[in-house]
Amino acid sequence: MTSELSNIPSTPKFADAFANYSLDAWQRSILFLDVMRRRAEQYEEHAAQNAPHVLDYEAELVLDGRTLDQPVNYALVRIIPPAGVTIDPQKRPFVVVDPRAGHGPGIGGFKADSEIGVAMKAGHTCYFIGFLPDPMPGQTIETIARAEAIFLETVIARHPEADGKPCVIGNCQAGWAVMMLAALRPELFGPIIIAGTPLSYWAGVRGQYPMRYSGGLLGGSWLTALTGDLGAGKFDGAWLVQNFENQNPANTLWTKQYNLYSKIDTEADRYLGFERWWGGHVTLNAEEMQFIVDELFVGNKLAAGEIRTSDGTAVDLRTIRSPIVVFCSKGDNITPPQQALDWILDLYDSVDEIRSLGQTIVYVVHEKVGHLGIFVSAGVARKEHDEFASNIDLIDVLPPGLYEAVLTPKGEAGEHSELIGGEWIMRCEARTLDDIRALGGNDIADEHRFDAAARLSEINLALYRAHAQPAVRAAVNPQMAEAMRNLHPLRLTYEMFGRANPFMTWVEGAAALVRENRRPVEADNPLLALQEQMSARIVDGLEAWRKLAEKVSEETFRIVYGAPALQAALGIDPNSTRPPRKAEKSLLTTALIEARTNALKARITHGGLVEGLIRSLLFVGKARGGADERGFEAIRRVRRVHSDASRLTLTEFKSVMRDQYYILLIDEEAALAAIPEMLPQAVEERKAAFDVMRGVLEASGPLTGTAAERFQQVTALFKLDEPVAASEPVPIATRTTTRTRNAS
Structure with a gap:
């Protein structure tokens, strides 16, 4: 702080700087209050609408x-x-x-x-x-x-x-x-x-994302049930917004408001636009919120x-x-x-x-x-x-x-x-x-801790429903619940600046006068720099508080729910290596996969030009380990002009792509060996098809390495210099349509 004060000029320059800064600060304060007034009026108007929303479109x-x-x-x-x-x-x-x-x-x-x-x-x-x-x-x-x-x-x-x-x-x-x-x-x-x-x-990483610990630290979802009962069967969404706000106290308590105050001449519209959505609190049925917490968040x-x-x-x-x-x-x-x-x-x-x-x-x-x-x-x-x-x-x-x-x-x-x-x-x-x-996550001990929190939540919720819920529901009526919603701290931050506050009646007129006589302070004013430095100190302090609170929350959760005695009481085996929420395998799914595989094996040699081209494209493209939009745009353009491909809808085209991909996975050697029989007999037609394939593959850049080797392998299958032995002619479009229909 001593070094910051040393930058302040001496009298009389300091007197001028102080006067200019004081006038600017006073004007910004009036304009800030006016934005708060407009925010409150916007909140009231938004809440009065039958179907409030913030869509920017009709x-x-x-x-x-x-x-x-x-x-x-x-x-x-x-x-x-x-x-x-x-x-x-x-x-x-x-x-x-x-x-x-x-x-x-x-x-x-x-x-x-x-x-x-x-x-x-x-x-x-x-x-x-x-x-x-x-x-x-x-x-x-x-x-x-x-x-x-x-x-x-x-x-x-x-x-x-x-x-x-x-x-x-x-x-x-x-x-x-x-x-x-x-x-x-x-x-x-x-x-x-x-x-x-x-x-x-x-899921999460230690030292980060503490919101996932909230359910366990509150003893589970019984508090959700209590909040719903205090709302006479409705859960106030303002509590969810409050949870979001609590994750970043520096922004909630200081930065958001300071950013508006410090940029009051340019920031008001953006601030009001966001607050119109941020303050549009809604309600949920208590049963809806209970499901979300029990089944998704805690469970x-x-x-x-x-x-x-x-x-x-x-x-x-x-x-x-x-x-x-x-x-x-x-x-x-x-x-x-x-x-x-x-x-x-x-x-x-x-x-x-x-x-x-x-x-x-x-x-x-x-x-x-x-x-x-x-x-x-x-x-x-x-x-x-x-x-x-x-x-x-x-x-x-x-x-x-x-x-x-x-x-x-x-x-x-x-x-x-x-x-x-x-x-x-x-x-x-x-x-x-x-x-x-590689992004990080829980180890098996962390999974057991969360499992313990979920089981304890079920017990606490059952105890609340058996011993306290009937009394709470009997004591709360809809009028009381509405009054409590109106007194929520988040709603009060809007309403305290509204029309109902008589101390705000002078603000609109004063703000109009300020705009007529606005005198922003010079950007190089040393007191403005001091203001920014003080703001940074406040943010640092709130950030330090957040980090401390998060560390305490995480360590508390880990100690409490990692306790062997608690886990044993809840029936958790700490020596188990299977995650408690690992999804079970379905025997029906396995049987369906086997049936699908057998059906595709029987069709390895089926298909026409479209199937042969796609199979060739996939075989070469697999070596690249992915696809980019240039290759697909090339395919899209081919579909527009190629008579056989254009007859396929996107859904049918997708079905052909997937079937050919699976056929390559099932038996790559047999799939490649069948390609020559799927291509046209005439050399000119095969050359035209080959040019299409090469254009699609090279759309994303030159072929190199394994992809280039595979391309040479496929080139040989096209037999560009010799006619293909005659076979029973079947129209390509007919074969494609029949095959696609069978696959679906």
């Missing part, structure tokens, strides 16, 4: 969930494209499902640069599934899933000409809801994009396949047949990469198992963006979400397996940049489970 109602046989407070709307946006009716529609995690709807379309915005820019029709502030009586997570299934059926029926099922985007909480529905109704989905979604809530049952519907159907994520794109970030302290990705380790023992089940999983790990930035950052929308939207068909036809999407600037692409649609090039590179393990 929309038309397609289906109101309140009119269904099992009514829910959700609705399906179609986003009306803004002027200058052209929609291609043959492209698959996009459906954005908004998270219901305490805030109101609209975050997926909060800005022009958003998930909705980039999808429409790519020519896709967009739909949005949002919700109203209050749930319908008796509404549950399961009834919401059934309603969303009806919404998707409606979208599919409205777009019979679309080349593929809808691409569904689920943000945060909506992501795991979408995954549950996709496991129950896989036929409704095209590619699925889940952004910032916790699917494996126990961590989704990845283990232990969640069942009311009719006993198991929710097994391995039944999903659509490609799954997982978008997460190392800077996300709400859903870190481990929570977004470790469900893969819970479900599968190897990538071969992923392939055998016909699943395609693509993940992207951002280096620094925070949880909310995944949905609202313009930079993320223009990069990651833009690439997802532009290359969704590439993702849809990728062979089964595990991939990481790697994005590089278009300028570094090298050859064939004309095949790149945007400013970035997306390459899907093959990965193994070890790549996910």
Whole structure:
């Protein structure tokens, strides 16, 4: 501090600097209060709307969930494209499902640069599934899933000409809801994009992401039940928002407000725009919230396949047949990469198992963006979400397996940049489970600790329901519950600056006078520099407090739930090496895989030119360990002009790709030996097909190493200098259609 004070000039320059700074600080204070006043009025107006949202687009109602046989407070709307946006009716529609995690709807379309915005820019029709502030009586997570299934059926029926099922985007909480529905109704989905979604809530790295310890430190989910009872059957979403706020006290208590104060002339609109969504608190039925905490957060049952519907159907994520794109970030302290990705380790023992089940999983790990930035950052929308939207068909036809999407600037692409649609090039590179393990995670002792917390939660919840719940429910009526919601600290931070506060009546007029006579301080004013330094000290202090609190929380959790006596009392064997939430293998699934394998073996020699080309492409392409958008764009252009390929829909084309991929895995030698018989007899036709294959393979750059060797091997199979022995002619299109129909 002494060195900072030494930079302050002496009198009379200091007197001028002090006067200028004091005037600026006083004016900024008035303008800051005025923004708080506008924030409160915005909050009141937003809460008074029947269907409040923060979408930046016009929309038309397609289906109101309140009119269904099992009514829910959700609705399906179609986003009306803004002027200058052209929609291609043959492209698959996009459906954005908004998270219901305490805030109101609209975050997926909060800005022009958003998930909705980039999808429409790519020519896709967009739909949005949002919700109203209050749930319908008796509404549950399961009834919401059934309603969303009806919404998707409606979208599919409205777009019979679309080349593929809808691409569904689920943000945060909506992501795991979408995954549950996709496991129950896989036929409704095209590619699925889940952004910032916790699917494996126990996972994490020591010293980071302390939110996963909250359930255990609070003794389990009994407190969730108590909060729902105090709300007369409703859970106040403001408590969820408060939990998010608590993860970053420096931002909550200081930085957010200071950033507005210090940049009051330019920051107000951005601040108010975000606060319009951040303050739109909604409620959930107590039963909904109890399910979320018991089954997902504390119980961590989704990845283990232990969640069942009311009719006993198991929710097994391995039944999903659509490609799954997982978008997460190392800077996300709400859903870190481990929570977004470790469900893969819970479900599968190897990538071969992923392939055998016909699943395609693509993940992207951002280096620094925070949880909310995944949905609202313009930079993320223009990069990651833009690439997802532009290359969704590439993702849809990728062979089964595990991939990481790697994005590089278009300028570094090298050859064939004309095949790149945007400013970035997306390459899907093959990965193994070890790549996910390398991100860090729990050891078996950590898993036992979380298992102990889950079991203790069940006991405490049972005790609360037996001994305290009846009395609490009898003591609370709806009027009392409403009064307690209105007194929530987060709501008070808005309302205390509102019209009801008589001490705020002078602010609007004073702010108008300040704007007329605004005199910002000079950027080189030493007191302004001192202000910034003082702010930095406050942030450092709050950050130190956060780190200390997180360390104490983690150590407390580890000591309490790692205690051998407690684990023994809860029936946990500390010597067990099997993770407590490892998904069981299904004998039925194994039998289906064997039957499918035998069926494909019988068709190794079946097919025509399209199958032969795809088989050759896959054989050579496997050596590259992935695919980028240039190769797929080349295939797309071939499909437009090639008579046989153009007759295939994208779904049929995907089916051919997958079958040929599996045939190569089953018996590569026999699959290659059959290629000459699948090609045309005429040398000219084989040469034309060969040129197509070479153009697609070289679209991503020259072939080298093993890929080049495989290309030479395939070149020999095309027999470009000699005619093929005559065989019974069968039209290629007929053979393709028959084969595809049998496969489906």
